[in-house]
Amino acid sequence: MKAPLVAFLRLAFSLLTLGAMGWQLAIHLGGGYSIINFFSYFTNLSNFFAALVLLFGAIQFFARKETAGPGDLLRAASVVNMSVVGIVFAVLLRNVDLxxxxxxxxxxxxxLMPCVVVLDWLLQPPTAKLGRRQLLQVLVFPAVYLAYTLLRGSSTGWYPYPFLNPAHAGGYGGVAAYSIGITLTFVFAALLLFAIGNKLSKAPAAASHP
Incomplete structure (x- = not known):
């Protein structure tokens, strides 16, 4: 796909996502809900980050910068997070009252956005080979998010997702089981997307990161 079209689509989907989130946030705040709770959803954080990554890539192209887009590590983090957002929703939340x-x-x-970000990764693979260090860096945010959610939930009694709430997941044992399952999903998604990105990348093996 030609670079101008990719840049235009990145801009369009970024603005669509930011607009959707802004609309929902206005409804959320209008109902008296906490803005902290709104941004305590992994879905919202991941979509906001993905929209910024797409927007940055589009701006760089239209500004005629030499670089092709946002850094490979940022794009890798975005695609891994968004792919898991799509998987977890399809498996655990599709029939949950939202x-x-x-x-x-x-x-x-x-x-839509999980599909868009994965397709963007496939159409514009990383410019350099990604290795174990980048894999571990990508997994830091999900780990920190999980710790934040469980610690905050234990003190406030509010959890963004029922499978992280001991009252709905069969106690802390159930939460642990779900957490392990989702962690493995992150690891598998990262390994798969890194492998595909490295295979599609035109960077020579010598440019590979450690």
Whole structure:
């Protein structure tokens, strides 16, 4: 796919996502809900980050910068997070009551954007080979998020997802089981996307990161 079209699509999907999140945030705040809770959803954080990564890539192209887009590590983190957002929603949350979440916003955040970000990764693979160090760096944010969610939930009684709430997951044993399963999903998604990205990358083996 030609670079101008890729840049335009990145801009369009970035603005669509930011608009969807802004619309939902306005409804959220209008209902008296906490803005901290809104940004305590992994889906919202991941979509916001993905939208910024796409936007940055589009801006760089239209500004005629020499670099092709945002750094490989940022794109790698975005694609891994968004792929897991799509998987977890499809497996664990598709039939869960999502409250005031608008159906079209739900579609954009949980279905459309995961597909868009993965497709962007495939069409524009990383410029350099990615290795173990980058893999570990990508997995830092999900680990920190999980720790934050469990610690905050234990003190406030509010959890963004039912499978992380001991009252709905069969106690802390259930939470641990879900956490392990999701962690393995992150690792598998990262390994698969890194392998595909490295295979599609035109960078020579000598440019590979350690």
């Amino acid at each position: 409250g005031a979440l608008l159906p079209w916003v739900n579609f954009v955040l949980h279905t």
